[in-house]
Amino acid sequence: MLWSSRLLKYYIITTDGKILSTQFRLLSALCLLAKDMIEQQLQNLYSQELITFETLSKTSFEEQVESIIDTFIVQSLTSFRRTHQFIIDMLQGNQLQNIFLTNWDLGSPTVDNSYRIGGNPIVVNESGVLCSCDTQSTCTRSRLINVSKQRIFSGLVIGCLPTFGLRLSTLECFYQQTCLTSLSYFFNSSYLPSPLNSSIKSRFTPISSITIGTMIDELFIESWQHAKNYSNYYSICSPSMCRYSYVARNSVVYLLTTFLGLYGGLTEGLKIIVWHSLSLFWKVREWIRKHRSVVRPINDTC
Numbered sequence: 001m002l003w004s005s006r007l008l009k010y011y012i013i014t015t016d017g018k019i020l021s022t023q024f025r026l027l028s029a030l031c032l033l034a035k036d037m038i039e040q041q042l043q044n045l046y047s048q049e050l051i052t053f054e055t056l057s058k059t060s061f062e063e064q065v066e067s068i069i070d071t072f073i074v075q076s077l078t079s080f081r082r083t084h085q086f087i088i089d090m091l092q093g094n095q096l097q098n099i100f101l102t103n104w105d106l107g108s109p110t111v112d113n114s115y116r117i118g119g120n121p122i123v124v125n126e127s128g129v130l131c132s133c134d135t136q137s138t139c140t141r142s143r144l145i146n147v148s149k150q151r152i153f154s155g156l157v158i159g160c161l162p163t164f165g166l167r168l169s170t171l172e173c174f175y176q177q178t179c180l181t182s183l184s185y186f187f188n189s190s191y192l193p194s195p196l197n198s199s200i201k202s203r204f205t206p207i208s209s210i211t212i213g214t215m216i217d218e219l220f221i222e223s224w225q226h227a228k229n230y231s232n233y234y235s236i237c238s239p240s241m242c243r244y245s246y247v248a249r250n251s252v253v254y255l256l257t258t259f260l261g262l263y264g265g266l267t268e269g270l271k272i273i274v275w276h277s278l279s280l281f282w283k284v285r286e287w288i289r290k291h292r293s294v295v296r297p298i299n300d301t302c
Helices: 015-046 058-094 162-168 177-186 212-217 230-237 252-290
Strands: 104-106 119-121 143-146 149-152
Touching (some): 058 230
Antiparallel strands (some): 104 119
């Protein structure tokens, strides 16, 4: 719809349609890139093991899983944003020219400039404040041009580079049938796309103020969902041996009964031991007395 005529003579004068087409082709590519990156990150997460010195309680297990998931989300978002921002900074810093001439306008070579091709930065002045693409990457214009026609469409802007315009645009127009129809007519296209379903709830609301750049930075993810299964964890990591200790303080009643028990036991035990010891002593003494040898002197008679 947006690419419009393929004839070479109309290539330049219908540039805005081609720029928008490029921006949303880039959106599709970034969406697939985010999907592939998340799948790779999930594979790395699944390959990790939870190792502990002892079996965790249910509360500790859930807290640790939540911590792991939170770290995973932060690292995934940070890694994608860092890579994307690096590309943006590289494009802005190197001032690379693009086929649509949205950041630099090439001058015509003449005899006066020795047939050198010069370049002048594109300057936007829609809000009354000059914005030059050589110093700022956030310069945008919302007024689209097609030959002699000009019109503003909700949420669609052209930036210094397609990636900049995409990040600063919104999807507002794509939720409105009238806007999509007008966009098709504006670029002389017979294709009439259907609007996005506005009844589907999204955390990226309101659509009119959430930029596509925000959705890119969030990896286009509506919500992060995960489940914790402590029963499965415990069945795999259940301990083979349990050891526990406790400290108990004896009561006064317990001490008293224990003392009386010991006293009674010692009393009866001593009685038995002393009685049998004395009885044995008397028997041994009697036996020795009976078997004692008597030595009598013998008188010799002459």
